Amino acid sequence: xxxxxxxxxxxxxxxxxxxxxxxxGIVHRLVAEAIDELGVEGNAVGIASVGCSVFSxxxxxxxxxxxxxxxxxxxxxxxxxxxxxxxxxTYQGDGDLAAIxxxxxxxxxxxxxxxxxxxxxxxxxxxxxxxxAPTSLPGQITQTTPYGRDVKTAGYPIRMCEMLSTLDGVAxxxxxxxxxxxxxxxxKKAIKKAFQNQIDGxxxxxxxxxxxxxxxxxxxxxxxxEWLENNMLPYYPLGVYKDKTAEGGxx
Amino acid sequence: MANTMNVxxxxxGGQGILFTGKVMVYGALTEGKELSWLPSYGPExxxxxxxxxxxxxxxxxxxxxxxxxxxxxxxxRPSLEKFVGSVVPGGTILVDSSTVDIKVERTDVTVxxxxxxxxADKNGLKGLANIILLGKLFKEKQFISRESLxxxxxxxxxxxxxxxxxxxxxxxxxGMEQ
Amino acid sequence: MSEKVLMKGNEALGEAAIQAGCRHFFGYPITxxxxxxxxxxxxxxxxxxxxxxxxSEIAAINMVLGAAGSGVRAMTSSSSPGISLKSEGVxxxxxxxxxxxxxxxxxxxxxxxxxxxxxADYWQATKALGHGDFQLFVLAPSTVQEMADFVALAFETAExxxxxxxxxxDGMLGQxxxxxxxxxxxxxxxxxxxxxxxxxxNQRKHNVVNSxxxxxxxxxxxxxxxxxxxxxxxxxxxxxESYLTEDADIVVVAFGASSRVSRSAVNAARAKGxxxxxxxxxxxxxxxxxxxxxxIGTAKKYLTVEMNMGQMIExxxxxxxxxxxxxxFGRTGGIIPTPAEVLAKIEEMAx
Numbered sequence: 126x127x128x129x130x131x132x133x134x135x136x137x138x139x140x141x142x143x144x145x146x147x148x149x150g151i152v153h154r155l156v157a158e159a160i161d162e163l164g165v166e167g168n169a170v171g172i173a174s175v176g177c178s179v180f181s182x183x184x185x186x187x188x189x190x191x192x193x194x195x196x197x198x199x200x201x202x203x204x205x206x207x208x209x210x211x212x213x214x215t216y217q218g219d220g221d222l223a224a225i226x227x228x229x230x231x232x233x234x235x236x237x238x239x240x241x242x243x244x245x246x247x248x249x250x251x252x253x254x255x256x257x258a259p260t261s262l263p264g265q266i267t268q269t270t271p272y273g274r275d276v277k278t279a280g281y282p283i284r285m286c287e288m289l290s291t292l293d294g295v296a297x298x299x300x301x302x303x304x305x306x307x308x309x310x311x312x313k314k315a316i317k318k319a320f321q322n323q324i325d326g327x328x329x330x331x332x333x334x335x336x337x338x339x340x341x342x343x344x345x346x347x348x349x350x351e352w353l354e355n356n357m358l359p360y361y362p363l364g365v366y367k368d369k370t371a372e373g374g375x376x
Numbered sequence: 377m378a379n380t381m382n383v384x385x386x387x388x389g390g391q392g393i394l395f396t397g398k399v400m401v402y403g404a405l406t407e408g409k410e411l412s413w414l415p416s417y418g419p420e421x422x423x424x425x426x427x428x429x430x431x432x433x434x435x436x437x438x439x440x441x442x443x444x445x446x447x448x449x450x451x452x453r454p455s456l457e458k459f460v461g462s463v464v465p466g467g468t469i470l471v472d473s474s475t476v477d478i479k480v481e482r483t484d485v486t487v488x489x490x491x492x493x494x495x496a497d498k499n500g501l502k503g504l505a506n507i508i509l510l511g512k513l514f515k516e517k518q519f520i521s522r523e524s525l526x527x528x529x530x531x532x533x534x535x536x537x538x539x540x541x542x543x544x545x546x547x548x549x550x551g552m553e554q
Numbered sequence: 555m556s557e558k559v560l561m562k563g564n565e566a567l568g569e570a571a572i573q574a575g576c577r578h579f580f581g582y583p584i585t586x587x588x589x590x591x592x593x594x595x596x597x598x599x600x601x602x603x604x605x606x607x608x609x610s611e612i613a614a615i616n617m618v619l620g621a622a623g624s625g626v627r628a629m630t631s632s633s634s635p636g637i638s639l640k641s642e643g644v645x646x647x648x649x650x651x652x653x654x655x656x657x658x659x660x661x662x663x664x665x666x667x668x669x670x671x672x673x674a675d676y677w678q679a680t681k682a683l684g685h686g687d688f689q690l691f692v693l694a695p696s697t698v699q700e701m702a703d704f705v706a707l708a709f710e711t712a713e714x715x716x717x718x719x720x721x722x723x724d725g726m727l728g729q730x731x732x733x734x735x736x737x738x739x740x741x742x743x744x745x746x747x748x749x750x751x752x753x754x755x756n757q758r759k760h761n762v763v764n765s766x767x768x769x770x771x772x773x774x775x776x777x778x779x780x781x782x783x784x785x786x787x788x789x790x791x792x793x794x795e796s797y798l799t800e801d802a803d804i805v806v807v808a809f810g811a812s813s814r815v816s817r818s819a820v821n822a823a824r825a826k827g828x829x830x831x832x833x834x835x836x837x838x839x840x841x842x843x844x845x846x847x848x849x850i851g852t853a854k855k856y857l858t859v860e861m862n863m864g865q866m867i868e869x870x871x872x873x874x875x876x877x878x879x880x881x882x883f884g885r886t887g888g889i890i891p892t893p894a895e896v897l898a899k900i901e902e903m904a905x
Contacts, residue, residue, distance in 0.1 A: 167757070170751050183762075188750075188752065188754055189761075189762045190623045191763065192619070192620075193619075196643070199617050200617070201620060203578070204623070204624040204752075206606060207621040207628065208753070211624070211752060231609075405558060411732065413730060413731040413732075414729065415729055415730075417669070436817075438814050438816075438818025438819075441815070443892040
């Protein structure tokens with residue numbers, strides 16, 4: 126019988142611990158597919174960050190290092206400098222990449238570290254139970270903004286792709302989402318390109334995936350996707366913010 | 377603790393205090409002596425007071441920090457005032473008398489006043505008062521051979537500044553004549 | 555034998571790192587260790603190595619985690635305030651069983667403190683450089699020669715027991731020049747790296763370098779295993795030097811810069827007819843209790859001399875265990891005690 130659907134080789138054959146409706150699973154699969162299609166699993170080293178996705182070290186079949194909170198891109202820098210032939214990627218959430226790890230993120234980017242960064246932006250801290258994230262929307266209710274995020278006291282959300290696109294070291298900064306099949310296909314293409322850029326030695330590539338957190342948003346999986354489309358996408362427009370490849374025309 | 381010389385060189389940053397110490401220890405190195413060179417460090421680099429501890433010995437050196445020098449070389453007044461009391465009885469003090477306008481009141485030490493900065497300026501050796509004082513120190517203490525001292529000097533001057541070596545040698549000679 | 559050269563302690567550490575086969579250095583500027591970074595920034599490119607000035611101490615130690623976690627010899631250096639920032643990364647390195655070398659050229663603290671030499675990070679290095687149950691292998695050089703000699707030893711020991719190693723130096727040793735001899739050809743003895751995450755090359759199951767164990771029993775087992783290794787370190791790796799201790803009534807215990815001062819004071823005391831000796835711990839963890847024990851029969855009193863308010867004295871008291879009095883003399887804040895001060899204390903104790 127012809128196999129019409131199977132797990133990518135780079136994805137371990139164990140069940141995810143992620144909540145129903147969480148998009149981590151989809152993005153994990155897209156990363157694994159990219160690794161498979163580019164044939165780089167044997168050279169790949171993934172950096173797991175602190176947050177819900179910390180257990181990604183169990184889910185990917187390539188070598189993995191688990192980093193302290195926020196430090197994934199510094200750890201990735203160490204691996205890449207030690208083994209330039211390795212394909213090094215980080216998989217980080219918004220708290221990790223855009224709050225505690227902002228410094229490491231900005232400096233890995235501006236150094237043009239030849240690494241691939243997968244950034245899950247779901248506007249909330251998942252692992253610790255739903256606190257305000259640096260990307261939580263104005264007015265968004267979280268455990269630590271029970272009256273809604275008041276920008277006067279809690280500040281504004283950070284748009285990382287826009288910010289990083291100003292840095293010379295960045296080869297690719299693109300925001301995607303996985304709310305429907307079309308967007309999943311676009312996300313897949315972007316993630317694969319971010320890995321291809323590393324193979325081609327182009328420098329720092331970041332793919333921000335606007336994602337859901339039904340559990341901590343207090344919504345059903347379906348309602349969470351709708352909330353993402355109606356609230357997150359207007360604040361975090363999808364698109365390519367920087368692209369140094371020929372295809373991008375040095376955008 | 378036979379044959380140990382504890383030297384404290386002190387002055388303003390930029391007077392070549394650390395350099396003078398380096399010439400001494402590089403010279404001592406060629407003779408296989410035990411030695412240590414310890415600079416004061418930090419904001420002194422910006423023209424404040426600067427000092428350098430040099431120990432040259434025939435045996436393993438304990439503390440490299442010279443707190444009671446056998447020899448004090450003072451290139452400015454604050455340094456002389458600060459360290460004059462710490463010199464061991466019977467010790468030696470060299471003073472650049474063109475930059476220090478006070479005299480040592482202690483009678484239990486030997487003091488040499490050398491107008492090193494004026495001598496340097498007069499002989500077209502601006503900035504080499506430190507080496508003139510080193511020449512005088514060498515004359516009085518003979519802590520290494522003349523040959524080793526020259527080697528130490530050569531070691532401290534980069535090859536691309538060869539002309540500086542001659543100036544330094546001249547300064548050394550002037551110091552030895554004092 | 556190679557020729558003697560004059561080097562600052564910080565530079566000797568840098569040269570020794572290169573000779574030990576370390577090709578990856580990640581640092582951040584801080585006085586008084588900066589010459590080490592400067593030296594390696596000059597030398598690393600010439601040997602095909604990596605010198606990277608990180609955006610912070612925190613980033614630097616995590617770059618070490620990445621590089622060492624992928625199997626290469628990697629090192630970082632800093633001075634006291636910067637070491638505090640590295641403590642998070644050091645804990646992860648220990649918790650992930652990654653060998654790496656961290657250098658602390660100590661200055662006065664707490665806070666920004668002073669930039670002058672200090673030994674006030676003794677507790678931090680030997681008891682609590684980060685959260686959780688773990689230890690570092692801690693070496694305390696007292697000469698520029700030892701600064702050079704201990705780098706390879708730190709790497710080898712770190713790799714043998716898969717733990718972080720620290721060279722606990724200070725601003726005096728870092729800044730001073732002394733003659734140093736490097737061996738003609740250094741043989742690099744690298745430990746097993748089959749656990750490292752550097753790509754499985756489709757030849758083995760994936761390696762995971764990780765410090766997270768969600769099940770308490772798993773973590774307990776892991777930590778207990780680690781402590782079994784620490785027992786081996788305690789049994790095999792204690793190092794110390796004894797100077798005139800055989801017949802000493804007063805045994806001075808001091809490490810690093812303060813041991814230099816103490817040695818001068820011991821010589822001066824002997825010249826005055828006082829039977830003083832110096833016990834110098836070279837490994838601060840494991841503490842050289844076995845060698846110290848050998849002095850307990852003959853010593854009448856112990857004196858620890860430290861550049862802090864009295865930290866190592868607790869380890870000496872633990873080792874002496876009430877059998878003899880243990881007294882303390884120290885200066886802190888960046889002050890180096892003078893031999894005369896230490897001698898005065900020895901004389902007072904000899905009365």
